[in-house]
Amino acid sequence: MQFGTFSIGDVNANPVTGQPRTEQERLKDMAAIAVKAEEAGFDVFATGEHHNPPFVSSSPTTHLAYIAAKTSRIILSTSTTLITTNDPVKIAEDYAVLQHLADGRVDLMLGRGNTGPVYPWFGKDVRHGIPLAIENYALLHRLWREEYVDWEGRFRTPLQSFTSVPRPLDGIPPFVWHGSVRSPEIAEQAAYYGDGFFVNNLFMPKDHFRRLIGIYRERYAHYGHGSPEQAIVGAGGMIFVRKNSQDAVREYRPYFDNSPMAGHGPTMEEYMEQTPLIVGSPQQVIDKALTFREHYGDYQRQLFNIDTGGVPLKAVLETLDLLGEEVIPVLRKEFDALRPSHVPEAPTHASRLAERDATVTFVDADKEESK
């Protein structure tokens, strides 16, 4: 089981003190969060991609490359990379460069984005959201697997004998997760390719996400990648933790109430009851995170969002420490004990490399025997 933290990269002022943050502070804070996450025993750090204020996260691979240089173990990922408005050729190149520099510690999560105007800003039409996601990924998938690509599609200029460079590290493309908040088409896409499927698990009742995961698992099996329970599922979740739950609730409330996504609607308590939001003690986090497994089945990656809505760096780092000390070790043990042996871990560069080499060796051995 992988645990990680993901940030959307908002530069909101601290709602308690009113203190604003500069863009540079926020970018460096996000790097500090990634470094702390690695120290605290997390497996993944992921950044969002946005192209409008109040966000700073417009260039994930630049940011992640900087973080790669400051870390040695943690997997660098995205939440999400916009497959609709980015050129798939540039995604292929950017993430391959990152993969080489980070020694394979890279995967990415593709999403369509949630900001309508981004489409026209990048010369696209929001009504093509799903078709863009499908066509662009079909091209990206080939660029990472075929050395010479001939391509003609509806949205991009054609390619003749194009080679995306650098080639993926060790010939193994970064693992891809497909993120979806509401589209069954994306669950179908993830299943078709045998890629991972990630539900952001934010601000919506769990039943909603369970339906999407159900579609993905069923279709994953339909396309012959394994049984439904072997499909690769990830979930997000918003979280704030303190030693005792009253402190967590008191300290987090102003950030929640001012959250650009959650604030001014249902109360924090209603969100905690109706959605995956967790604000409480380490034990409460453990108890609730275990219910995610009951809803979604054994899954491979849990990412927590901690820093949205102007939560100051210090509070984020404290939360990471507490999660690393008291929550993740317990959850790791529980999840691993509950997971049947035929359900795989999330793929990593190392595991996929080992798997490929094992397959190659097996083929060679076969040849030897037949001689």
Add this chain to the structure above:
Amino acid sequence: MSARQPQRLAVVSAGLSVPSSTRLLADRLTEAVRAELAGAGREVDVQVVELRDLAADIAKNFASGFPSPDLADAIESVTSADGLIAVTPVFTASYSGLFKSFFDVIDNDALTGKPVLAAATGGTARHSLALEHALRPLFAYLRAVVVPTAVYAASEDWGGHGDPLTDTLPTRIARAGRELAALMRDLPGGAARADDGTDVVPFAQQLAALRPE
């Protein structure tokens, strides 16, 4: 025929006072529909949604993007019904904001094809055309099937002068009830469920749709 399931009729009332003339009109219309369906040998289960009780939940849905459990139940009872009676008071020359807000938080294809009886109440008859310039286009956008008679009840309609030429509310209620019942009576009943929007288009088909001509 007698083995057919009871039909489900949802009634949305946006009246704010208790008791409310909007609810009163909704109840009269409900009875008219029930009587007509009974005449056709159909039973009907009625579920009333009082929007006042859901006012805060509806506002929260705008901020959160998802309904509370109570609001989700109300939406389900409306979207899964065989027929709908929707009644609003006229505020500021149109449906009330609460009435519109309720339909704003329902998926815009969830009422496609649904038989709807639209009605409104107001202090005077001067706003009766709000039914035609506001409610009917709202339901037309949602591709619901609105019966020809939309019923408006002004305060004066609740009294009467013993003159059949001016005391038309009961006549209009009966006519509207007949019209809605006529659209509902041959439906299978038991709230034939609309799909939940999770039908999957096979991926090969999604890809093929993108191939250049």
